[in-house]
Amino acid sequence: MKTFRRLSKSKFGTGILILFLLLILASFAVADIANFSTGGGSLPQNTLAKVGKVELTAAELDQAMQRRLTQVRQQNPQATYADLAGDFDAIVDALIQERTLWAYARKHGFTVSKKLVDAEIVKIPGTRGLDGRFSQAAYEAFLQQQRLTDTQLRREIETALLQRLVIAPVATNARLGQGVARPYADLLLEQRTGSLALVPFAAYTAGPAPTDAELQAFYRQNVQRYTVPERRAFRIARITDEQLGNIAATDQEIAAYYQQNQATYGGVERRVISRATLPDQAAVAAIAQRAKAGGTFAAAAAPAGFTASDVSVGPQTRAELAAKTGEAVAAQVFAAPAGAVIGPVQSSTGFDVIKVESIQAAGGRSLADVRGEIAAKLTADKRKNALADLVTKVEDGLASGRTFEEVTTAERLPVLTTPPLTRAGGAFDQPAFKLPPDYAAVPGASFDLGVDDDPIVEPLPNEAGYVLVDVTDVVPPAPAPLARIADQVRSDFIGRRAMDRANAAATQVLAAINRGTPMAEAVAALNQSGVRPPEAIDLRRGALSQFAQQGQEIPPPLRIFFTLAPGKAQRAAGPSGIYLVKLDKVVPGNAAGNPQLIASELTSLQRSASEELALQWLNAAQKELGVERNEAAIRAARSRIIGGSVAQ
Structure with a gap:
């Protein structure tokens, strides 16, 4: 079922747009949770996991994977299930987390009322009719358009509300002292110097053309690579x-819609009013008497302790005033002429005296205009x-x-x-x-x-x-005939040979560096065209944060550079060759003179602490409820959904 296709384009109201699945995935570091039992022998074949009495079925995983693929395709329309291979385990864990919340809520009597869910549904614009109000027909059309059932939509809304009501209070307002943040700030200012070299694959592509026998052997060894998927x-x-x-639209429909939406098209009368309200009717009557005698309303209300700003309400529609005073009072005010003083009258807050300072007539647009x-x-x-x-x-x-x-x-x-x-x-x-x-x-x-x-x-x-x-x-699925893809196999053979040669050269250079040979000398000893001399690196650890800010992974050579001990070297594979990284010197950081950096790290740590609190709550809930995973069924689901889905 394609239950949530295009659902992200709908407006659900606060908290409903974000699927609980993705919230868990992004915020609670589900991959770190390890208190699962890994048996599964007692679970049915189509049950992937069970938390307390709540199950995760293969069909529910299928729906979640479809949902995730739909989201990925918003950025990449050509995406396939194969592109979700890296997300599979995290999605399974996230779904188990969701079941944990449901199981805990059921066990401890947390319920989301139908009235609360209904209140969220009526916020969805797609559920409103032509008059702007909730319409059962519009709701059914919305469900059909989104490929949802009423039960499925309610389930998603209830999940989001439970997350908001049960987990969010646990995770908010984590507080840490500045002393906790100082070592992290110091670490960001750590300065490292060293060298970086690249042994490119392209430097080793030259060589004799592969023979037919070599191509056939390479094809057989890598036949899976050349298998055309189902x-x-x-x-x-x-x-x-x-x-x-x-x-x-017909003339009658246009006219009816115009009449039903007078607040939008016809304009609304507003009245600028002054108002004083007190529980004592006699005190309000005295203000009314002074106001009717002449002078400003502020002066009439001053003996009762009101200032001018206290009594000035400003322009009000009838509906706005009714919300403050009650409909009966609003009706009197909007029936009175400008300058009239109404009161004392009993309102929803006590006894009121109100003066109509001025009237702003409705200034809407005509039917012809709109x-x-x-x-x-x-x-x-x-x-x-x-x-x-x-x-x-x-x-x-x-x-x-x-x-x-x-x-x-x-x-x-x-x-x-x-x-x-x-x-x-x-x-x-x-x-x-x-x-x-x-x-x-x-x-x-x-x-x-x-x-x-x-x-x-x-x-x-x-x-x-x-x-x-x-x-x-x-x-x-079947292997493509070698004769048809000979050019591709030949190119792949040459590329593999170049990779093997570059790896051997990088191993040679790394061994020389670890024996004490300077990196520049060890690279020069290769005497290979296309291999450039090493470059100097001089970086602060804090520079790595720019990759996270841009949503990028830290390049492997830089990741290694900030894990090495001084004097050590290591290699890292890259898309275009083998990187060689050597660390020469480390200068510790000192954030004592940078309070802004310390404050920034404190904010980041408090956010992490909130996530950790939520994670620990989920861990505790799982220990209480018991979690059983059917690993065989999960592997089968992965093979069915991801396996063999090679994009070609």
Whole structure:
């Protein structure tokens, strides 16, 4: 099920936009949790883990992986499940964390009321009708558009609310002393000097052309590398508003919407008022008497202890005033002329006396002025609803037993037939074939369908409509013929040979450095064209933080440089060659004269402490509840979802 596709584009209200799964993934360092039992022999095959009485099933993991892939495709439409290999274990752990929260809440009687969930649902703009209010029809259309059921949406909202109500209070307001931050600040100012050299692979590509025998042997040894992954041929029928014909807002609908939204288009009368409120009716009556006798309201209220700023309320709509005083008082004020003094009257806060200082008449726009704006909005909404109805009609037709051909013919849907495609959308047998850009995500999203499965409806990105997808053929994984990929195998052979030679050269240089030979001399001894002399490094440890700020990993040679002891050298593999790193000198840092750095580190440590508190709470909850993992089922799920999903 594609339950949360495009859901990140919806507006849920505070706290609902962030899925609990990703919140855990980002904030609680789930990979550090190790108090799981690793048995699983007593769990059903489709149960991956169990926390207390709450299970994590294979189907729920599938939904989470689909959700994550949808998010990744917002940045990279060509992404496949293979690109999530590094996320798999963390997502499994995050889901177990979520089950921990649910199990703990159930055991200890924490409940999220239906009323609280309903309050979050009505905040979703997609659940509102043309009058701006919650509409059951709009809600059902929203669920259909987002590929959700009411139960699934409520589950996500309840999870987010539990996180907010149970875990957040544990993790907030962690406080540490400045003395804790000082050593970390000192460490950031640590200065290191040394040398860095690169033995590039490109320097070792020269050599005799590989023989046929060498290529065949290399191909056999790396046949998995040249295996074309499983492919599927699709029929894709587009469902867009192009099939809807002429749909437009009527004059009656435009006029009705204008009347229902007078607060927006017609303008609202405001009244500038002064107000004094006290529990003593007699004191309020005295203020009213002085105000009616003449002079300013502030002067009339001053003997009762009010200042001018106390009594000045400013412009108020009737609704705003009613929220302060009650509807009965607001009705009197908005029925009175400018200059009138009303009171004493009983309000929701005591006894009031109110003076209408001035009246600001409503200054809205006429129906003629906003007709085009309203027509565009209503027409867009009607076409959106009509498209949802068409999708429902297509799905109902399939559910009733109609075939792909029957449905597409009846609804006049244009159909594209593809050659066998990989999950990434590549056509190995027809390299020139390209899917339309809107369809780029279709193969990956529908790749688990089989020939015998019913067609499914998938949404297109950027609200471009939907497609009905049917699988017509499945081609199992198979090695590509050597004759067809000979150029690629030859290039890979030469590249592997260059890597082996560069590795041997780097090993030679590192051995010489560790025997005491200066790095520049050891590199020069290679006498290899393309290998440059080493460069000096002079860095503070704090410079590494720029990589984290830019969302980048620290380059391996720099990571090694800040772990070495003075006089030591080490190697690090890079994409273009082998790095050799040597540390010569370390100057300890001293942050005594840099209070801003200490304060910054203190803030960072307090944030980490909050995350640690949340993690420790989850650890304690898991120890109390008991956690059982079905490792065999988890490995099988990984193989099914990630394994063999090579992007080509």
